[in-house]
Amino acid sequence: MKSAVVKTALMASVVMMMGGCATNALPPATMQGAIVDVDGNYIYRIGAGDVLSIFVWDNPDITGDYTVRPDGKISMALTEAVPAAGLTTEMLAIKMTEILSGYINSPKVTVIVKQASGTLGEQVKLIGNAVTPQSIPFKQGMTLLDMMITVGGLSPYADGNNATLIRIRNGQKRHYRVRIEDLMNDADLDANVDLMPGDVIKISEAWF
Known part of the structure; x- marks a missing residue:
C-alpha cells in the first residue's frame, strides 16, 4: 500500500513538472520592417548567400566577387572577416573604405549586389x-x-x-x-x- 502511494505521488510530481515546463513559451521571433528612404522606396539589405561585386579602384588584386558567408561576413585579402549582412551596399562601401584605409592610400570602394538572397x-x-x-x-x-x-x-x-x-x-x-x-x-x-x-x-x- 505504501509503495503504491509513493508511486502515485511520484507520477503526480512528474505530471506537474511536465505541465510547468509546457507553460514556458519562447518569445516570438523578432520581425524587422524593411529599410526605406525618405520617399518610402525600399532599400536592399545584404544577406547571407549574396554575391557581391566589390570594386576597389586601381587595386585589381582585391577587386572581385565575394559571397557573404552564413555568418554574414565576407573574407577579403588584406583584411579580417568583414560583417556585411544587414548593411546596404552604401554602408558596406563606407565600412570597406575605412578598413582598407589602413592598407591603401585613399581607397575608393564601390559595392554592387550581383546575386541576391536577402536577409531571412x-x-x-x-x-x-x-x-x-x-x-x-x-x-x-x-x-x-x-x-x-x-x-x-x-x-x-x-x-x-x-x-x-x-x-x-x-x-x-x-x-x-x-x-x-x-x-x-x-x-x-x-x-x-x-x-x-x-x-x-x-x-x-x-x-x-
Whole structure:
C-alpha cells in the first residue's frame, strides 16, 4: 500500500513538472520592417548567400566577387572577416573604405549586389495550402501573382479567397485579406497586390 502511494505521488510530481515546463513559451521571433528612404522606396539589405561585386579602384588584386558567408561576413585579402549582412551596399562601401584605409592610400570602394538572397527577415514567406510553400528573396516590384507562380499555385484544398497577408510596418503587425483564388482561377488582376520585404502569406484549408 505504501509503495503504491509513493508511486502515485511520484507520477503526480512528474505530471506537474511536465505541465510547468509546457507553460514556458519562447518569445516570438523578432520581425524587422524593411529599410526605406525618405520617399518610402525600399532599400536592399545584404544577406547571407549574396554575391557581391566589390570594386576597389586601381587595386585589381582585391577587386572581385565575394559571397557573404552564413555568418554574414565576407573574407577579403588584406583584411579580417568583414560583417556585411544587414548593411546596404552604401554602408558596406563606407565600412570597406575605412578598413582598407589602413592598407591603401585613399581607397575608393564601390559595392554592387550581383546575386541576391536577402536577409531571412526580408524574404517573402508563404505558408499553408500551396503546392510548394516556401520562402523566396524579395525583389523590387514583386507581386502576389509572382509569389503564387513561384510556389506553383494553390493546393486542391486551399481556401484561397480567405488567405491572409501579414505585414510589419513601423513595428506594427497588420493582417490583410487577399483573394488568391480569384487571382489565379479567374485572372482577376484587381486581386493582385504589391508585396513588401518580410511579408508572410498564410493560406488556410477550406472547410467543405
